[in-house]
Ligand SMILES: CC(=O)SCCNC(=O)CCNC(=O)[C@H](O)C(C)(C)COP(=O)(O)OP(=O)(O)OC[C@H]1O[C@@H](n2cnc3c(N)ncnc32)[C@H](O)[C@@H]1OP(=O)(O)O
């Protein structure tokens with residue numbers, strides 16, 4: 478499935494984007510998908526923010542143009558915590574993305590893919606773009622902005638950038654500022670991609686090749702950080718992949734598992750976007766230029782609901798505690814899960830219960 482084709486989303490053109498880097502994107506489009514109806518008082522809009530390789534397909538089956546089923550079934554939908562019979566639910570593909578929003582694979586003004594010319598973007602730039610989408614949709618204030626991982630970064634940035642435009646914010650398996658450990662893991666993933674000879678410095682789009690080896694390697698590194706060491710040990714142990722012998726060049730079962738996830742991502746995601754978004758996550762800091770996290774959140778008097786997964790080794794609970802401390806109210810809601818960071822996608826019952834409480 479070529480990146481960019483998401484048949485259920487529509488594009489919102491937001492024009493030139495002045496970026497934190499000092500560069501300007503001359504034109505940008507953000508892919509948007511919605512569910513439910515906007516109430517006459519426009520007070521029921523919920524923004525759902527996806528993680529690194531997610532998109533606007535929050536719920537729904539896989540099918541033509543949708544390589545995977547929606548990533549948050551049971552959390553969003555009729556009768557769910559984010560009840561589409563009650564709320565107008567909006568999902569945006571992040572700026573820099575490859576599922577309908579402007580990113581490295583999109584055409585630049587000269588008609589050629591942006592590739593290496595795509596400017597560096599930040600989470601703050603992504604949120605500024607989403608605020609322009611909200612303006613165009615007639616949404617002045619979100620009832621809730623919610624997301625996990627990179628989506629949680631955008632949710633936290635919304636509270637800091639637009640404190641008057643968010644009633645409640647839910648930041649899940651995420652942080653107010655990237656940690657050195659995350660930047661380190663991200664560097665290895667970026668180098669895996671940029672070191673692939675098929676990457677061509679980012680300009681592979683019109684060469685008929687994709688850096689699939691590098692992207693697959695990046696996914697293997699990332700996916701290992703998305704799951705807990707305990708879970709991997711318990712699930713896979715030191716068992717060989719069916720029909721293979723590790724002593725004779727064959728794989729272990731856990732290697733087969735990572736190969737599988739690598740191949741799936743390579744089939745559905747763009748390497749240039751992976752680099753751009755990983756870089757955006759590394760530079761995430763709601764306190765940048767604002768005197769730190771606490772100062773950044775000082776104007777936000779909405780609800781801040783911070784949810785962490787107890788076995789998350791990539792975004793440990795302590796990062797959520799720092800965000801709560803910076804805001805000065807509330808507690809971290811801890812989800813119990815053996816699955817690590819991906820718990821925010823898997824433990825949907827617990828996430829849904831926490832969000833139901835947040836929405837009251
Ligand atoms: C918000 C967003 O970020 S959206 C993006 C999230 N979605 C994704 O990233 C899609 C990729 N999938 C995942 O990351 C995870 O599968 C999750 C988080 C969605 C779900 O996790 P789980 O339900 O625990 O699935 P798990 O990680 O065990 O993977 C199961 C897959 O591994 C395969 N698998 C398991 N063991 C092996 C093995 N030894 N060899 C080969 N394949 C294996 C299974 O067959 C299954 O394949 P399928 O998904 O193609 O049917």
Ligand SMILES: N[C@@H](CCO)C(=O)O
Pocket residue numbers: 528529530531625626627703818819
């Ligand atoms: N599995 C998720 C986790 C990232 O936080 C993704 O691919 O986006």
